[in-house]
Amino acid sequence: xxxxxxxxxxxxxxxxxxxxxxxxxxxxxxxxxxxxxxxxxxxxxxxxxxxxxxxxxxxxxxxxxxxxxxxxxxxxxxxxxxxxxxxxxxxxxxxxxxxxxxxxxxxxxxxxxxxxxxxxxxxxxxxxxxxxxxxxxxxxxxxxxxxxxxxxxxxxxxxxxxxxxxxxxxxxxxxxxxxxxxxxxxxxxxxxxxxxxxxxxxxxxxxxxxxxxxxxxxxxxxxxxxxxxxxxxxxxxxxxxxxxxxxxxxxxxxxxxxxxxxxxxxxxxxxxxxxxxxxxxxxxxxxxxxxxxxxxxxxxxxxxxxxxxxxxxxxxxxxxxxxxxxxxxxxxxxxxxxxxxxxxxxxxxxxxxxxxxxxxxxxxxxxxxxxxxxxxxxxxxxxxxxxxxxxxxxxxxxxxxxxxxxxxxxxxxxxx
Numbered sequence: 001x002x003x004x005x006x007x008x009x010x011x012x013x014x015x016x017x018x019x020x021x022x023x024x025x026x027x028x029x030x031x032x033x034x035x036x037x038x039x040x041x042x043x044x045x046x047x048x049x050x051x052x053x054x055x056x057x058x059x060x061x062x063x064x065x066x067x068x069x070x071x072x073x074x075x076x077x078x079x080x081x082x083x084x085x086x087x088x089x090x091x092x093x094x095x096x097x098x099x100x101x102x103x104x105x106x107x108x109x110x111x112x113x114x115x116x117x118x119x120x121x122x123x124x125x126x127x128x129x130x131x132x133x134x135x136x137x138x139x140x141x142x143x144x145x146x147x148x149x150x151x152x153x154x155x156x157x158x159x160x161x162x163x164x165x166x167x168x169x170x171x172x173x174x175x176x177x178x179x180x181x182x183x184x185x186x187x188x189x190x191x192x193x194x195x196x197x198x199x200x201x202x203x204x205x206x207x208x209x210x211x212x213x214x215x216x217x218x219x220x221x222x223x224x225x226x227x228x229x230x231x232x233x234x235x236x237x238x239x240x241x242x243x244x245x246x247x248x249x250x251x252x253x254x255x256x257x258x259x260x261x262x263x264x265x266x267x268x269x270x271x272x273x274x275x276x277x278x279x280x281x282x283x284x285x286x287x288x289x290x291x292x293x294x295x296x297x298x299x300x301x302x303x304x305x306x307x308x309x310x311x312x313x314x315x316x317x318x319x320x321x322x323x324x325x326x327x328x329x330x331x332x333x334x335x336x337x338x339x340x341x342x343x344x345x346x347x348x349x350x351x352x353x354x355x356x357x358x359x360x361x362x363x364x365x366x367x368x369x370x371x372x373x374x375x376x377x378x379x380x381x382x383x384x385x386x387x388x389x390x391x392x393x394x395x396x397x398x399x400x401x402x403x404x405x406x407x408x409x410x411x412x413x414x415x416x
Contacts, residue, residue, distance in 0.1 A: 012144075016136035020148055022195035025187045026086060026129040028151030032183055033097055033117055034059070034362070035159035036176070038248040039262060043172040048105050052249070052370040058114030059245065063363020065118040066125070066356040074127050074352015075217075081197045082128045089123025090188045096120035098180035101173040125359075127352045130335050134344040135198030139284070141339065146280020146332045150273045153324060157269025160248060160262040217346040221353060225341055225400055232396035233334050233354050236296050237361025239389035240327055242369040242382055243303070244268065245362065247320065250379050255311035264316050271324020279329030283336045288403075292337065293394040295329035298322055300390050303383045331358070333397075340403050 037058065044055050076085060096116040103110045130145060137144040162182070166175035220226055243250065247268065251261035275295070282291045302319035309315040338351045369382045 010140075012137050012140050016198075018194045019132060019136055019196065019198075020144055022086075022187075022191045022193075023129040023133060023148035024151040024154075025190050026090070026124060026151070026195070027126055027149050028155045029090065029093065029183055029187045030121070030124055030126055030129075031152050031155045032159060032179070033062075033100075033121065034245050035155055036097075036163045036179055038245060038265070039160055039163040039167060040172055040175075041249055042252075042258065043167060044103075047172075048103075048107075050107055050110070051374045053367055053374050054107055055110070056245075056366040056370045057111060058117060059241075059363035059365075060367045061111065061114045061363065062118040062121050063360040065122060066359030066363075068356070069122045070125060070127075070356020070359065071349055071353045073122055073125050074131075074348035074350070074355065077127055077131045077348035077352065078346065082131050083195055083197060085123055085128050086191050086195055089120070089128065090191055091184060093117075093120030093124050094180045094184040094187075097183070098177045101176040121359075125352065125355045126331070126335070127348055127355045129195075130351065131348050132195065132197055134339060134347055142283030142288075142332070142336050143277075143280040145335050146276040146283070149332050149335070150276040152327075152331070153269045153272030153274075153276060155269065156244075156272055156324070157266045160265050164259065164262040217349045220342050220346060220350060226350070228396050228400055229334065229337060229341070230354055230357050232292070232296075232393050234357040234361045235389055235396070236330055236393040237358045238365045238368075239386045239393070240299060240323075240330070241362040241365035242386060243299070243323065244327060245366040246369055246373075246379065247323075249373075250306065251316050251320075253379055254306065254309070254316055256313055256316060260313060264313060264320055267317050267320040268324035268327070271321040272327050273324075275325035275327065275329045276332055278325075279332050280336075283333065288333060288337050288340060289397050289400045292330065292333035292397040295326050295333060296390055296393040296397065298326035300387050303386050303390075307380060307383050334358070337397075337400065341400065 037056070041052055041055055044050060045052060073085070096119065099116055100110075100113050103113055126149070129148060133141065133144045133148060163175060163179055166178050169175075170178060247265040248258070248261045251264055252258060256264060279291060279295060299322070302323040305315050305319040305322075334354055335351055338354060339347055342350055369379065372382050373379055
């Protein structure tokens, strides 16, 4: 991995640290709708009487759209560059998030508004933000991705408490509007000022309209290695999001008050940030397949804790922290392994596809988990079903095989 032509990790950070800031902010924005809904479920249930599965249906809408559109967004990143997409996507997504305040008693109005949110979410997928880093970082790519992707952890730490406070002070409708405005003010200015592609990445990257490039991307997606990476991504997404996207109601079911549940759920964000930084450091130095496999086995512990304990904020806090450590490492590992196993030439298309699968799993999970809750009035069956899924994910990561040798200057496979 070390090469004479590429700058060292410290040199990369001295030269390019500013580009990581908008990536962090953009990644933080990606999960805003999910963490907000975890707090909104109870007031929506109280006002409209909808089952939780129907309230969570918006996740499924986003997941289906991501599955279909994710690869196209990735290809658009390869072709037009992420800056253009981000500058349009940030205000568009925030505006669509605010429209959720317009829902009425007809469940179809709620579903229709989530279609708009899904359209906005497609323009700020993680691939938009991560693709820029490949042009600036090679020796320290794992850490750069980890710091940027720590935005999800920061969102997980802050969003539940912020949204809960807004709901208490303004009601759920105005809380959506205020939350969207806060997100726009925090993310758009820093994106406009600092989010730019590296010139050498634009020069080195072939045009996405080149038939040879499309063939190469399709060939990589058809490989057994990519199929395993994609399968690991979606299985872990289903398993982890069944818990994380329902964490507040799960903790309320454990006997915590809504405020305590929101605050305790925020600890997952702290664990996520820690997991990302440690995981990024390890990915740059150890076999990323093994790092990923260990990280996806960690959630077995919080699932067991939540099954074995009740009315314990202390044990719930431990479960949230450990869950955060795992979630914090896994997405970084998927992005890092995509670049290390397949190079950066088709990164947008490849990771865009993985993005779509991750979001499909994220949408399928809360819908399925809340359907089980509606039938059983408990999340225990969900927690028991997660354990074999985490084990399967670890096996898939471990069988990816060794890295291909990459050129240290371009990040492309040698001989490709």
